[in-house]
Amino acid sequence: MARIDLDLAHAYKPHPTQDSDYALLPLKMSFRDGGAYALLGPSGCGKTTMLNIISGLVTPSQGTVTFDGRDVTRMSPQERNIAQVFQFPVIYDTMTVAENLAFPLRNRKVPAERIRQRVGAIAEMLEMSGQLNQRAAGLSADAKQKISLGRGLVREDVSAVLFDEPLTVIDPHLKWQLRRKLKQIHHELKLTLIYVTHDQVEALTFADEVVVMTRGRAVQVGTADQLFERPQHTFVGHFIGSPGMNFLQARYDDGQLVVGDCRLAAPHDKAEALRRAGEFVLGVRPEYVEPAPEGHPEAAAVRIEQVQDIGTYWMLTSRVGQAVLKARLSPEARVPAAGETMWLRLVGPHTCYYKNEELLA
Numbered sequence: 400m401a402r403i404d405l406d407l408a409h410a411y412k413p414h415p416t417q418d419s420d421y422a423l424l425p426l427k428m429s430f431r432d433g434g435a436y437a438l439l440g441p442s443g444c445g446k447t448t449m450l451n452i453i454s455g456l457v458t459p460s461q462g463t464v465t466f467d468g469r470d471v472t473r474m475s476p477q478e479r480n481i482a483q484v485f486q487f488p489v490i491y492d493t494m495t496v497a498e499n500l501a502f503p504l505r506n507r508k509v510p511a512e513r514i515r516q517r518v519g520a521i522a523e524m525l526e527m528s529g530q531l532n533q534r535a536a537g538l539s540a541d542a543k544q545k546i547s548l549g550r551g552l553v554r555e556d557v558s559a560v561l562f563d564e565p566l567t568v569i570d571p572h573l574k575w576q577l578r579r580k581l582k583q584i585h586h587e588l589k590l591t592l593i594y595v596t597h598d599q600v601e602a603l604t605f606a607d608e609v610v611v612m613t614r615g616r617a618v619q620v621g622t623a624d625q626l627f628e629r630p631q632h633t634f635v636g637h638f639i640g641s642p643g644m645n646f647l648q649a650r651y652d653d654g655q656l657v658v659g660d661c662r663l664a665a666p667h668d669k670a671e672a673l674r675r676a677g678e679f680v681l682g683v684r685p686e687y688v689e690p691a692p693e694g695h696p697e698a699a700a701v702r703i704e705q706v707q708d709i710g711t712y713w714m715l716t717s718r719v720g721q722a723v724l725k726a727r728l729s730p731e732a733r734v735p736a737a738g739e740t741m742w743l744r745l746v747g748p749h750t751c752y753y754k755n756e757e758l759l760a
């Protein structure tokens with residue numbers, strides 16, 4: 400296992416001049432030895448590029464990759480000792496499940512007894528012990544991908560195991576089970592795992608820390624809780640959560656926050672930073688927008704546009720000035736009707752404030 404440090408940028412085209420020429424803008428980042436990470440972001444944000452730079456399939460156009468302080472920037476995946484699992488199964492159809500799992504170990508001349516133990520342990524973790532002597536050719540796509548996962552995890556001496564959307568071909572129910580399994584395997588094997596996905600649920604259930612990426616930038620590295628509670632960038636607020644954070648244009652005026660036509664009391668501990676910022680964006684998650692009594696200093700009077708029953712909660716859609724405001728109400732709350740005016744609290748301990756997309760206070 401290794402600690403991985405990136406200090407680099409990457410452009411596929413020569414002579415990049417503007418931000419949009421880069422697949423990865425200049426970044427500095429570390430992956431802890433034995434940590435489970437997810438690279439999360441929409442299509443084209445640079446996740447696969449980052450993964451391929453870590454594995455050695457792509458050489459960064461500038462900067463370095465180090466494993467435990469050793470410069471590996473120009474080394475191949477073999478020299479870096481990386482295991483990789485791709486979207487689609489990479490296995491030998493003519494071999495049995497056991498032979499497929501053993502293959503990476505045989506290649507490395509691991510003693511036969513150790514291979515037997517390790518293949519047995521991995522098959523058990525993946526619940527494939529009963530299929531060890533079956534030929535891979537006859538297995539379902541799900542089972543074949545499980546073998547690919549097993550082949551990625553079977554070696555004990557790898558620097559890291561990298562996964563590129565490995566559950567794409569897996570049936571939704573099994574996907575859920577395998578995500579949990581991978582997390583459990585991580586706890587048992589203590590391997591450094593890096594997992595690319597565009598699915599926030601997949602990232603948040605699998606990883607200890609999630610790297611959120613957009614347009615070639617890693618905008619925040621954090622635990623599920625940190626990404627939910629204190630998004631460092633508006634993209635994180637928007638991308639994490641369902642629906643994401645509400646964003647409202649706001650300005651500071653004489654000890655108050657002006658949002659649309661409403662004047663709200665500025666939070667004491669953040670008032671100075673907001674005064675200095677002048678204009679900013681107020682961010683509040685639908686989960687933290689609460690009904691408030693009429694005239695509450697931290698609440699705005701809003702007109703309810705839509706009320707949806709989501710089963711375990713109500714989702715209100717309202718408007719503050721031009722902006723849409725979503726609120727998630729518990730089933731015990733009094734539910735307003737569309738067209739009603741209601742007071743909703745926007746300023747509270749969970750409210751975040753942004754300037755130029757970055758967290759300000």
Ligand SMILES: Nc1ncnc2c1ncn2[C@@H]1O[C@H](COP(=O)(O)OP(=O)(O)OP(=O)(O)O)[C@@H](O)[C@H]1O
Nearest residue numbers: 411412422440441442443444445446447448449597
């Ligand atoms: N081999 C390549 N040559 C040129 N441009 C590339 C190459 N691979 C990726 N890109 C570009 O680099 C940017 C980042 O792509 P990348 O595949 O890393 O994103 P991603 O987040 O993994 O997206 P996806 O989930 O769609 O794979 C995109 O604009 C993409 O078009």
